[in-house]
Amino acid sequence: MSRIAYVNGRYVPVGARAIAIEDRGYQFADGIYEVIRVIDGKAGDLDRHLDRLERSLRELAIEPPMSRAALCAVIGETLRRNRLRHAVVYIQISRGIAPRNHIVPASGRASLVVTVRRARLPSPHEVDAGCRVIAMPDERWHRCDIKSIGLLPNLLARTKAHREGAREAWLVDDDGFVTEGSSSNAWIVDGEGRLVTRPAGTEILGGITRSVVLELARKLGIEVVERPFTLEEAKGAREAFLTSTSSLVMPVVQIDDSIVANGVPGSITRQLQAEYSRRAGLDVLSTQQDR
Ligand code: PMP
Numbered sequence: 293m294s295r296i297a298y299v300n301g302r303y304v305p306v307g308a309r310a311i312a313i314e315d316r317g318y319q320f321a322d323g324i325y326e327v328i329r330v331i332d333g334k335a336g337d338l339d340r341h342l343d344r345l346e347r348s349l350r351e352l353a354i355e356p357p358m359s360r361a362a363l364c365a366v367i368g369e370t371l372r373r374n375r376l377r378h379a380v381v382y383i384q385i386s387r388g389i390a391p392r393n394h395i396v397p398a399s400g401r402a403s404l405v406v407t408v409r410r411a412r413l414p415s416p417h418e419v420d421a422g423c424r425v426i427a428m429p430d431e432r433w434h435r436c437d438i439k440s441i442g443l444l445p446n447l448l449a450r451t452k453a454h455r456e457g458a459r460e461a462w463l464v465d466d467d468g469f470v471t472e473g474s475s476s477n478a479w480i481v482d483g484e485g486r487l488v489t490r491p492a493g494t495e496i497l498g499g500i501t502r503s504v505v506l507e508l509a510r511k512l513g514i515e516v517v518e519r520p521f522t523l524e525e526a527k528g529a530r531e532a533f534l535t536s537t538s539s540l541v542m543p544v545v546q547i548d549d550s551i552v553a554n555g556v557p558g559s560i561t562r563q564l565q566a567e568y569s570r571r572a573g574l575d576v577l578s579t580q581q582d583r
Pocket residue numbers: 327472473474475476477496497498499500501502535536537538
């Protein structure tokens with residue numbers, strides 16, 4: 293069965309030619325996106341994702357192409373047509389079609405594309421073993437709070453990590469502080485046992501997983517500090533991990549050539565992994581093939 297996408301009012305095969313040449317998303321990366329995990333037919337943290345999507349649109353003055361309720365209906369229908377119960381939903385909204393011009397058109401109709409694919413979440417083995425990340429200079433713009441489809445620096449960093457056998461690249465600013473991963477947020481447990489992550493701001497994406505993990509940590513009585521940390525501090529940390537909708541809470545056991553602590557996921561990381569999985573309903577997947 294070929295995958296079906298929603299494109300501007302129509303459901304078409306993913307391979308269809310359905311986007312105009314002068315769509316500003318295609319020509320300028322003038323658009324935003326959102327990624328939502330669906331488990332057992334239920335979208336996780338849907339409201340938070342749609343809040344962030346609407347915020348990204350507002351920041352770029354792009355009119356939403358439809359109401360929130362209509363968008364939810366499109367997501368549901370796309371999942372149904374692809375017969376997926378565990379999935380990752382990709383929503384992309386661009387400013388739409390206009391003659392190519394650097395000056396943003398004053399009005400226009402945004403383009404909406406929704407695709408879904410089978411969720412490829414980390415296996416229990418991957419989650420137990422943790423992963424390696426490499427450090428790279430953060431070469432992105434200063435509005436990383438907007439979930440823009442302009443992802444070239446992220447792609448280059450991630451590709452380098454992949455070629456070097458690492459799962460993710462941790463991006464480091466000019467002052468030596470880790471901002472975040474190419475598609476995930478970065479965390480450590482410091483020498484005092486406090487959970488540390490960079491404060492939300494324009495230098496990172498406010499991850500939905502990040503916001504959930506912060507809440508879970510506080511509920512569990514773990515001391516949390518939102519402050520920047522350096523790459524050196526991360527290498528010497530007691531624990532490290534990354535978070536995202538598709539990587540969940542993933543332990544980081546090596547940064548470049550430095551083994552973090554004793555090279556196995558730490559206890560705070562494990563606690564947060566377990567709580568997060570429970571909350572997200574991921575336990576149902578551990579017994580199923582299609583995780
Ligand atoms: N930072 C960046 C740059 C990302 O692309 C992502 C993934 N969308 C995240 C952080 C994590 O965000 P979330 O937890 O909402 O998936």
